[in-house]
Amino acid sequence: MAExxxxxxxxxxxxxxxxxxQMEELREYAGRLPSLQLSERSVCDLEMLAIGxxxxxxxxxGQQDYERVLSEMRLSSGHVFAMPITLPVDPxxxxxxxxxxxxxxxxxxxxxxxxxxxxxxxxxxxxxxxVFRTTDLRHPLVAEMHRWGKLYISGPLQVLQLPPHFDFQExxxxxxxxxxxxxxxxxPNVVAFQTRNPLHRVHEELTKRASKEVDGVLxxxxxxxxxxxxxxxxxxxxxxxxALARNYYDQDRxxxxxxxxxxxxxxxxxxxWHALIRRNYxxxxxxxxxxxxxxxxxxxxKPFYGPYDAQELVQSFSAELGVQMVPFRELVYLPExxxxxxxxxxxxxxxxxxxxxxxVREQYLNQGRLLPEWFTRPQVAEIxxxxxxxxxxxxxxxxxxxxxxxxxxxxxxxxxxxxxxxxRQVTVLDGDVVRTNxxxxxxxxxxxxxxxxxxxxxxxxxxxxxxxxxxxAAVSPYRATxxxxxxxxxxxxxxxxxxxxxxxxxxxxxVKGMYAKARxxxxxxxTGISDPYEVPQHPEVILDTVAATPEENARQILQHLIEAGxxxxxxxxxxx
Numbered sequence: 001m002a003e004x005x006x007x008x009x010x011x012x013x014x015x016x017x018x019x020x021x022q023m024e025e026l027r028e029y030a031g032r033l034p035s036l037q038l039s040e041r042s043v044c045d046l047e048m049l050a051i052g053x054x055x056x057x058x059x060x061x062g063q064q065d066y067e068r069v070l071s072e073m074r075l076s077s078g079h080v081f082a083m084p085i086t087l088p089v090d091p092x093x094x095x096x097x098x099x100x101x102x103x104x105x106x107x108x109x110x111x112x113x114x115x116x117x118x119x120x121x122x123x124x125x126x127x128x129x130x131v132f133r134t135t136d137l138r139h140p141l142v143a144e145m146h147r148w149g150k151l152y153i154s155g156p157l158q159v160l161q162l163p164p165h166f167d168f169q170e171x172x173x174x175x176x177x178x179x180x181x182x183x184x185x186x187x188p189n190v191v192a193f194q195t196r197n198p199l200h201r202v203h204e205e206l207t208k209r210a211s212k213e214v215d216g217v218l219x220x221x222x223x224x225x226x227x228x229x230x231x232x233x234x235x236x237x238x239x240x241x242x243a244l245a246r247n248y249y250d251q252d253r254x255x256x257x258x259x260x261x262x263x264x265x266x267x268x269x270x271x272x273w274h275a276l277i278r279r280n281y282x283x284x285x286x287x288x289x290x291x292x293x294x295x296x297x298x299x300x301x302k303p304f305y306g307p308y309d310a311q312e313l314v315q316s317f318s319a320e321l322g323v324q325m326v327p328f329r330e331l332v333y334l335p336e337x338x339x340x341x342x343x344x345x346x347x348x349x350x351x352x353x354x355x356x357x358x359x360v361r362e363q364y365l366n367q368g369r370l371l372p373e374w375f376t377r378p379q380v381a382e383i384x385x386x387x388x389x390x391x392x393x394x395x396x397x398x399x400x401x402x403x404x405x406x407x408x409x410x411x412x413x414x415x416x417x418x419x420x421x422x423x424r425q426v427t428v429l430d431g432d433v434v435r436t437n438x439x440x441x442x443x444x445x446x447x448x449x450x451x452x453x454x455x456x457x458x459x460x461x462x463x464x465x466x467x468x469x470x471x472x473a474a475v476s477p478y479r480a481t482x483x484x485x486x487x488x489x490x491x492x493x494x495x496x497x498x499x500x501x502x503x504x505x506x507x508x509x510x511v512k513g514m515y516a517k518a519r520x521x522x523x524x525x526x527t528g529i530s531d532p533y534e535v536p537q538h539p540e541v542i543l544d545t546v547a548a549t550p551e552e553n554a555r556q557i558l559q560h561l562i563e564a565g566x567x568x569x570x571x572x573x574x575x576x
Contacts, residue, residue, distance in 0.1 A: 002188045004179055004282040005322055009079045013052030013175055013280060016112075016159040027160060030102040030113050034094035038087075041144075043105050043163050044225040044262035045085050046112060048277075050159040051174040053261075055280045060087035062154040063120040070130040073269065080321055082272040083264060084131060086122070088148035095119065095153060105163050117155035124148075132266055137483035138299040138538075140229055141264050144487060146480035147450065165260075168224075168238050173257040179282040181255050182217055189216030191326060192283035194274050194292070196227040196263065198240045198384060200360075200376045202331045204248060205340040210287055210326050211253050218254045219283050220245060226262040228295060229461075230490025234258075236387040243379040257281075265295035267305035268313040275314050275323040288314050289328035296491070299538045333374050366391030366565050391565035392424075395464030397489045398557060400473040401482060401536060402499030403528045404514065405506035407545040407553075408473040411499065414554035416471060422558070422567045424469045429456050431474030444525045450481045457485030464489050469566070477527045479534040495564075497557060498539040503528050505546060 007013045018026050038046065048054050056079055061069065064076040066084050073082045089095055097119060103112040128135045128142045137143045165172055173181065182190055191210045195203070211218040222241055224234040238258065245256045261277070264270055270293035275286045292310035297303055314325040331340045332352040346352070355364075355375050364371050368390040371381045398415065400408035409430055419426045434456055435442065442448040453476045460470045476482050486494045506528065507515040518526035525531045541560055543553040561567040 002183050002186050004182055004188065004190065005279060005284040007052065007055045007175070008276055008279045008321065009056030009077070014049070014055045014058045015052055016050045016058065016157050018158050018160055023160060026113060026158060027110065029100075030110055030160070033100050033102040033113065035102045035104050035108075036089065036095070036114075037104050037106065037108070038111070040106070041226055041262045042087055043111070044260055045087075046103065046157070046159070047162050047260050049085070049157065050112070050162060051176075053175055053259075053277050053280050054085060055175075057081060057085060059157055060114075060152070060154050061085050062118040063152075066120075066122070066152065070127060073272065080272070080276060080317055082269040082276070083266060084127065086152045087154065088122075089151050089153055090149040091151060095151075103157075109164070110160055111163060112157050112159040114153075114157050115155045116153050119151055119153050121150060122152050131264070131269055132304070134298065134304060136298045136304075137480055138297070138486070138491070139265070139295050139304060140487035141266070141295075143480060143483040147454065147484060167235065168258060171238065171242075171256060171258045172260070175281045178219070178255065178257050181257075182219070182282045185217045185252065185255070187216040189214040189285065190219050190283040191216055191285035191287060192219040192221050192278035192281065193287045194221060194223070194278070194289075196223045196231055196237075198232055198237055198376075198380060199244055200371075200380070201333070201374065202340060204244060204377075205331055206328060207287065208249070210285070214285050214324075214326075216253075216285070218249070219278070219281065220254060220256045221259050221278065221281065221283075223261050223263055224258045225260045228263070228265055229487045230492050232384075232388070236383060239383050240380045243383065244377060247379065248377060263293060265293055267292065267294050268309040271310035271314050272317055272321075275317070275321055275325070279321065279323050284322060285324045285326050286314065287326045287328055335374070338374070362391075362565070366394075389467060392568045393467060394493070394566065395467045395469065396493045396495065396561070396564075396566045397460045397464050397470045397472060398495045398497060398561075399460075399476070399482070399485065400471070400497045400499055401476045401539075402501060403503060403506045403533055404475055404526075405509045406499040406501035407509075407543070407550060408475075408499050411497075411543065411545070411550045411553045411557075412471045412473040414550045415557055418554055418558045419469060419471075419561075419567065422570070424567055426469045426471055427463055429460060429470060429472045429474075431456070431472075431476075434474070444531075446478070446525075446531075450478065453478075453481045453485060454488075457488045460485070461488040461490075464493050475527050475533070477531065477533045479536065482536070495541065495557070495560065496536055496539040497541045497543060498536045499543050499545060501545045 068074050068076050069081055069084050075081045099116050101114050104110055124145050125135050132139055191214050193207050207218050245254055271288050278286050288311045290307045294305055311327050318325050330343045332354050333340055335353050365388045400412055402408050416426050438455055439452040442452050456472055460472055463470045517523045518529040527533050541557055562569050
């Protein structure tokens with residue numbers, strides 16, 4: 001039996017579960033308590049806290065821990081911790097210091113009881129700048145933070161059960177279970193591989209070399225909680241991991257286990273956080289890739305983080321944390337020798353083959369072509385082909401935004417007909433229609449408007465996820481909310497269309513006289529008059545409804561969709 005590295009900051013893992021003999025009494029007590037329904041992110045965090053994956057942290061952070069994590073990447077105890085783990089709530093009379101509350105998931109299933117010991121306010125911009133180094137709303141977590149509650153609460157947790165998981169149960173191992181399995185391999189060194197993507201041959205080669213270099217075991221540890229919107233779903237990914245682990249790795253050198261983590265896409269800080277988490281699972285090495293845990297590019301098209309920022313930060317803490325950083329080395333395929341080699345070990349004139357991530361999507365998956373065997377194992381290619389349809393059968397969302405009377409619905413109607421002509425079935429979510437049905441009863445306060453837009457966004461995201469083409473036409477005046485919807489749908493499948501019509505023109509088109517009533521003060525919170533409209537900063541399409549007709553504008557959007565591959569051009573349909 002190998003002696004693995006100890007959990008971080010403690011000799012044993014944090015364990016928040018209630019003893020069996022106290023379970024029934026606490027469950028009965030919880031039934032009389034006020035309840036707090038947790039978000040998906042908070043449910044993931046609660047699970048990670050409960051099983052000890054965040055050791056030495058044993059609760060959602062109190063104010064001292066939170067503030068020191070923001071400023072120094074340390075808990076108040078001095079232990080390294082790079083990511084704030086908080087529980088946001090809105091003010092509520094039931095949430096008060098000293099009170100016990102029942103924590104439940106979206107299905108109202110009881111998970112835990114918390115005693116509220118702290119309640120404190122937080123500053124969105126301060127946290128975003130400290131943790132993510134940006135307030136850009138194209139960062140998915142920054143956009144999401146705009147809908148969090150205004151307070152954070154903290155206190156001891158008594159966990160009754162984990163959120164139920166019915167998929168891949170044999171692979172959902174707690175840190176204690178992973179440690180027990182790893183010890184049986186007989187190696188003290190464990191190298192963990194963090195992934196949220198399917199594994200290709202280059203990843204396979206890299207992980208095999210890494211475990212051989214440290215003379216240890218590979219912990220293949222994919223994230224199956226919240227990842228980046230638009231990522232391949234975890235059901236598909238885990239099927240590929242199982243096929244690879246079973247058929248192409250030495251069974252005495254690999255352990256596949258799933259990680260129920262809610263990622264923050266926080267780049268360097270996230271990488272350091274991942275290293276701490278893997279130590280708690282028994283790993284003393286972590287493979288850190290270029291641009292690790294990155295959300296991609298910001299609203300100006302620039303990367304949020306430098307390509308090696310994550311590696312450098314993890315390396316700077318490796319001695320203290322006890323986890324060595326293994327860099328993701330660049331490997332290329334040598335077709336004449338049928339093998340992979342590090343770029344640094346070959347001469348510039350050596351024939352090589354490679355496929356970029358963009359090429360994988362655009363030239364293979366989006367075209368319905370199987371990836372070549374030298375790039376991806378056949379089993380992986382087949383699984384991806386089964387669940388990843390060609391681009392023209394993938395879902396997308398066209399989101400029209402602009403002032404009332406700008407021409408959103410008129411242009412959307414024309415676009416709908418054009419998409420039907422080109423073979424795409426379309427769902428239209430018009431703002432006025434949605435308010436009559438999905439959002440009946442909501443007013444026009446900022447809060448109610450945000451709820452309305454997020455409801456539309458939720459429905460759109462679900463339709464897109466299942467391959468649907470969705471057109472949404474809503475004023476959607478607030479930039480943060482629109483970017484939150486972008487994150488729900490996935491940036492690569494969201495086309496923001498700004499209908500840029502001057503206010504005076506919108507007023508002249510107003511047959512209902514709504515603008516006139518707003519001018520007279522008879523209607524309050526009217527966008528463009530008594531409530532602001534935040535102009536999109538970097539929309540995919542801008543329409544001029546004064547100089548162009550609705551049909552011309554609709555065809556401009558159609559051309560954008562054709563160029564993106566979501567719609568086939570007419571000649572492609574004839575020759576296909």
